[in-house]
Amino acid sequence: MLCVGIFVGLVLESWSLPVQHETCGYLPPPVTRDFPLREGDILKAGSHGAQVTCLADSCRWPKAVDGFVYVPYIISRQYEDMDRITIETGMLDISSATCVKFVPRTHEPNFLNIESRTGCWSYLGMTGGSQTLSLQSPGCMWSGVAAHQLMHALGFVHEQSRSDRDYHISILWENIPEDQRDNFRKYETNNLNTAYDYSSVMHYGRYAFSEDGGPTIIPKPDPYIPMGQRDGPSLTDIHKINILYNCGRY
Ligand SMILES: [Zn+2]
Numbered sequence: 047m048l049c050v051g052i053f054v055g056l057v058l059e060s061w062s063l064p065v066q067h068e069t070c071g072y073l074p075p076p077v078t079r080d081f082p083l084r085e086g087d088i089l090k091a092g093s094h095g096a097q098v099t100c101l102a103d104s105c106r107w108p109k110a111v112d113g114f115v116y117v118p119y120i121i122s123r124q125y126e127d128m129d130r131i132t133i134e135t136g137m138l139d140i141s142s143a144t145c146v147k148f149v150p151r152t153h154e155p156n157f158l159n160i161e162s163r164t165g166c167w168s169y170l171g172m173t174g175g176s177q178t179l180s181l182q183s184p185g186c187m188w189s190g191v192a193a194h195q196l197m198h199a200l201g202f203v204h205e206q207s208r209s210d211r212d213y214h215i216s217i218l219w220e221n222i223p224e225d226q227r228d229n230f231r232k233y234e235t236n237n238l239n240t241a242y243d244y245s246s247v248m249h250y251g252r253y254a255f256s257e258d259g260g261p262t263i264i265p266k267p268d269p270y271i272p273m274g275q276r277d278g279p280s281l282t283d284i285h286k287i288n289i290l291y292n293c294g295r296y
Contacts, residue, residue, distance in 0.1 A: 055203035086200050087167045105171035105201050106291065107146070107156075115291050117199070118151035119158040119179075129183045133160060136192025137279040145293035146200060158199055166191055171201035190276035194247050197279070200287060205242070206263060209235045214242040214266065215273075221260040229255055230262070238289045243282040244273045 107117050119137075121130055124188075137148040151157040159176045166186035168179045179186070179195050181187070186195075206215055209232060217230050229250075243249065244265055251274025252261045265271040 047191060050271040067175050069140040074153075074230055086227040087165075087195075088203065089167055089169045104174075107172045107200065109145075109291065111155075113294065114145045115293075116154075117146060117148050117158060118156070119148055119160055122159075122161040124162050125183060129187055130275045131180075132187050132189050135189035136196055136278070138211050139189060140196060140200075140284070140287065143279075143284045144287045145291055145295075146287060148196070152275075158196075166195055168198040170198055170203065172199070188274060188276055190247055190278045193278060193279050197248055197283065197287070201290060202248055202283075202286065203233065203235065205234045205244075205246040207231065207235065208242065209233065210237065210242060215246070216264045216266055218260065218262050218264060221257055221262045222255050223257045238286050240282055240286055240289075243280055244271045246283050247273060247276060248283065249273050249275075259282050278282040 051079070109115050121133060122234050126131070134148075141147045148158075154296060156172055156174055157176060159178045161178055161180055162183045163178065163180035164182060166181055169177050179199055181192055181195060186192070196269050205211075206217075219227065219230075222230060222280055253259070253264055254274070256262050263273065265273060
């Protein structure tokens, strides 16, 4: 499990996680300025590695002989129809533009178990077996939040954790509570030759984990560049999925 283990504590924009699976904490979501409830986020599965990118075969979902990458899932019956549609819209926003296809599980041994637990969170990459991906209803019921967690499950970390992030953003440590500063760590990531993407659905918002309402992330050189959108995957997000999974024609 090379790719897990990573962020131990990662997460998000304002919550703090229940501790299970020795995780990473995350959150009962409170409120952030630009988004009510954020992902909370990446759970650590197994190991103590510090790898932050998911390039190993053991972390990526396997490619089928037909060139597609099928990611089987089951969705808890606790969701209402509208919730299910929201989640499936998040899936479609990814699968419609990549070779990654989310498919209802039949008998596959490795699959996503989508449930409404506390907060929005996921493991990083494929862990093997059943892996829970939590999208709490109603707090996480935006298709972009679903897409964000699905991208974690595909192996992607937060954009502002990138190794080159200091060229593109400033972290205002003084506005971040000490016990939340781990959420702003930088990692040695493989950026897949893509430009830093403020519009990534994997980027935190300007006030993520703010202690007193002040900004915690400021883009540079233009401090007004929008960040933290959760409408859905950006073009670069889609591009990165296609690169990581060698989607070829997409
Ligand atoms: Zn996240």
